[in-house]
């Protein structure tokens with residue numbers, strides 16, 4: 001048996017014997033221990049920090065003497081003086097093995113560190129991005145063996161990091177010579193290799209050791225909003241999150257009107273492509289400014305979007321998506337250069353990945369939800385609804401997953417609502433209506449107090465009370481139903497019928513007053529009959545989509561429900577069920593998952609293996625097309641009632657009682673939501 005010293009790494013438990021003098025970084029590499037390094041052991045990047053432990057370790061069967069590692073050296077001292085190093089830490093590339101030793105690799109020194117997501121139910125992301133940084137020493141040019149700078153850089157990457165088969169595009173070549181000389185032949189190279197790539201690519205190169213970080217964008221390109229997370233590609237942390245309106249709204253609020261715009265106006269698709277690409281460039285600049293970084297340090301972007309947005313982003317006319325059989329130009333994932341999409345504000349050689357679409361109207365956003373929520377790994381039957389202008393709905397478990405997309409329209413996002421607004425400070429997000437007095441109390445974004453708490457007026461003086469956001473309108477409608485202000489068909493009662501002056505006539509229908517700030521020049525916030533209709537249309541589409549998948553699966557109930565979407569985390573599950581947005585389920589089995597599509601994009605950005613995984617998963621998801629399914633219309637009409645005309649809600653009945661009121665008197669509203677024309681949004 002070898003008498004070489006034994007090195008035990010924690011937390012991995014990997015162990016091996018190494019000759020005296022072996023640097024810890026080398027031992028870690030040989031054992032496949034996850035220990036980071038950008039500078040290749042030159043003692044300048046500090047990524048390789050480790051903590052040696054001394055004393056008795058019966059668990060590992062070793063005793064570690066004080067001199068188990070080589071002495072603290074000048075390189076470490078220099079680093080500590082300049083940058084600081086926690087006491088007890090060593091640089092793994094400098095400390096060498098002299099005797100048996102136990103080495104702990106702290107989380108920040110692990111290449112594949114886990115990024116813990118905030119939500120309790122969330123899965124963690126293992127860092128394994130497609131882009132990595134490498135520091136190299138490049139040979140200087142020599143008259144006697146003439147080679148190009150790029151060839152010598154490639155040789156350095158091969159010798160020092162075993163990276164072969166490199167490609168470098170013209171933008172890199174244009175700067176390479178200057179950078180090499182400026183760095184005195186030491187440079188940091190960002191190398192990208194996607195999971196489908198046969199070659200690695202140089203994305204950027206910086207003189208010396210680059211310490212400015214490298215970043216990626218996870219973008220959820222929605223019909224109404226574009227939301228992005230700026231992530232550090234080295235540790236996965238989110239540096240900034242930002243969003244802007246999708247400027248294509250001026251061509252039509254919903255997807256089908258954008259498809260028709262393209263059909264009716266020659267070149268209309270190109271106009272919309274230009275608009276969204278410009279907005280994306282603005283978003284790149286805004287989010288980089290917010291994080292205080294150079295936008296050129298954004299080296300990657302991952303997109304999730306519905307099929308129409310997907311086609312318009314790529315510059316493909318979406319006309320085929322306007323008619324059955326809804327053929328996509330491609331449903332495969334795509335890897336492209338940022339410049340192919342005119343994303344000129346991020347790095348010139350940056351790379352873009354688009355998740356695969358499922359089929360028809362079920363897009364990459366639904367795929368991203370599947371990646372984030374993993375219904376395909378669930379033991380019980382889970383219904384996931386991602387609420388947006390289109391709802392992505394998934395139903396399944398380990399054996400089978402079904403998906404559809406349902407045209408809910410923008411009402412859940414506060415659009416098309418008379419007092420609606422985006423979720424921003426001043427917007428009402430929670431509301432309660434006293435069933436006896438019919439008086440409301442509410443909370444606004446940016447203030448923790450309720451409107452009837454002392455100090456509320458002072459606390460909201462700055463923001464004001466400006467409107468109702470998506471989660472607020474859901475609560476308002478559900479509370480109106482619970483307080484007997486709204487009957488099951490969705491009609492608002494008059495002052496006489498409800499016994500409150502807060503219900504007042506508006507045209508031939510009634511409205512309910514939540515807050516009147518007109519005396520101070522503020523808005524009058526009401527819920528009108530039109531608002532109720534918009535919410536009924538949206539929730540019926542959502543419920544009908546879910547119900548269609550349940551029919552297809554042959555089930556009457558689901559084990560649990562996950563509400564996702566930009567405001568999924570804020571939806572009150574009880575109110576969602578009073579409204580009949582989702583099928584009946586025990587309330588403790590209904591949870592919120594926040595922006596699951598955005599999280600899916602983040603996972604794909606930070607972990608390249610997940611790209612392969614979702615491409616495989618998507619092939620096994622069965623798409624159900626709502627637009628041509630006659631049952632959808634049937635479910636839609638029945639779902640118009642609040643909570644539902646046919647379905648019973650026994651679980652809901654355990655927690656609330658719904659008053660049986662009817663306001664459908666002669667001369668009442670004749671425009672029932674069920675008879676309205678439904679359009680795919």
Ligand code: FES
Nearest residue numbers: 041043045046093
């Ligand atoms: S590997 Fe860079 S400092 Fe040790």
